[in-house]
Amino acid sequence: MQHLREHSIPVDPEVIEALSQMKLAEWIHIKDLKSGAIFLNKEASEAYSTVGLTQQPGAILGGRGFLVETGLCPFAGRILCDGLFVGRVQLGPNLWSEFHERYLWLKAEGRLHRSVDTAPPWQPAPPKALEILEPWQMVPLEYADDAIAFLKAKLQPHHPLQEQELFPVLKREDCQIWIVEKENDDGTTWHLDLTRKRRFKGHTIYAFRELMDNDELEQLIQNDHQQWLAQFDDDDLTDD
Known part of the structure; x- marks a missing residue:
């Protein structure tokens, strides 16, 4: 995929x-x-x-x-x-x-x-747990309301995500880039970048895009982690 x-x-x-x-x-x-x-x-x-x-x-x-x-x-x-x-x-x-x-x-x-309609409950293997790697970090549940208020205040009035009930899941520790989900939904997830803007239907808004699935999110985390590691010398990543 x-x-x-x-x-x-x-x-x-x-x-x-x-x-x-x-x-x-x-x-x-x-x-x-x-x-x-x-x-x-x-x-x-x-x-x-x-x-x-x-x-x-x-x-x-x-x-x-x-x-x-x-x-x-x-x-x-x-x-x-x-x-x-x-x-x-x-x-x-x-x-x-x-x-x-x-x-x-x-x-x-x-x-x-001949189809899953007649078969016992079709239970695919459970998805593996998402591994959170630096610079990404989970948004603690106790700070979720504050994070939601912050994001709603930052988003432009005409930003499409203003129409959604958002729930913050992850944030980069080094900048204002977030992973947010549609609250009470089946997994609709967006990558929201408050460090970049783009044009959308005649307006300038903070950049965002919908993630197709957990595989895309996992790949994004892996790519960002590799870029994060690249800024360090080998000696910086080893214990004394």
């Missing part, structure tokens, strides 16, 4: 939504059918009929009956397999036969899922 943004490649919102729901786990590949490749979850409690991006999984794996780590995600009403496989361990004939019988039983029980 970061590569696409850096190269100004447009990304369909439906693709972003699908990637956000990707479930990376170990799956048992049973076989490929014309209607889709059959996977069981590792516990063999559910079966999934998936479609590949370009090829069927069996063509990539070189056969049927593999325990693999890969990602499945909902897309356009189907379950999509991303086609990237890690840890390919092929099952022996007897073990494959047992899992194949399990697949047939699950299918008869109505537990072969």
Whole structure:
């Protein structure tokens, strides 16, 4: 996602939504059918009929009956397999036969899922915690109201963020650059720079932009951290 943004490649919102729901786990590949490749979850409690991006999984794996780590995600009403496989361990004939019988039983029980609508709650891996690196710092909760008042007073009356209920999340310790969220929202986040101005609909306002997702925020923090480190000599970063 970061590569696409850096190269100004447009990304369909439906693709972003699908990637956000990707479930990376170990799956048992049973076989490929014309209607889709059959996977069981590792516990063999559910079966999934998936479609590949370009090829069927069996063509990539070189056969049927593999325990693999890969990602499945909902897309356009189907379950999509991303086609990237890690840890390919092929099952022996007897073990494959047992899992194949399990697949047939699950299918008869109505537990072969062709979309996430019929599957158990689709729970992708929880996002990793955001690492806050210098010069960024969290805005302490007890100072949030003061920070909100400060930002509202600083923003020009015609600034688009004046219309939003803002909640400050992060601030650079070395300048007036903030990460703010839309309060009581599902994650709308802006980068607000009170050190720069730009033109917006005929007005001069403080620069701001919406961040697409947590990956973009993480990359921003990493880039700023590297620039912050570059101002020091190696000796300044080591203990005595």
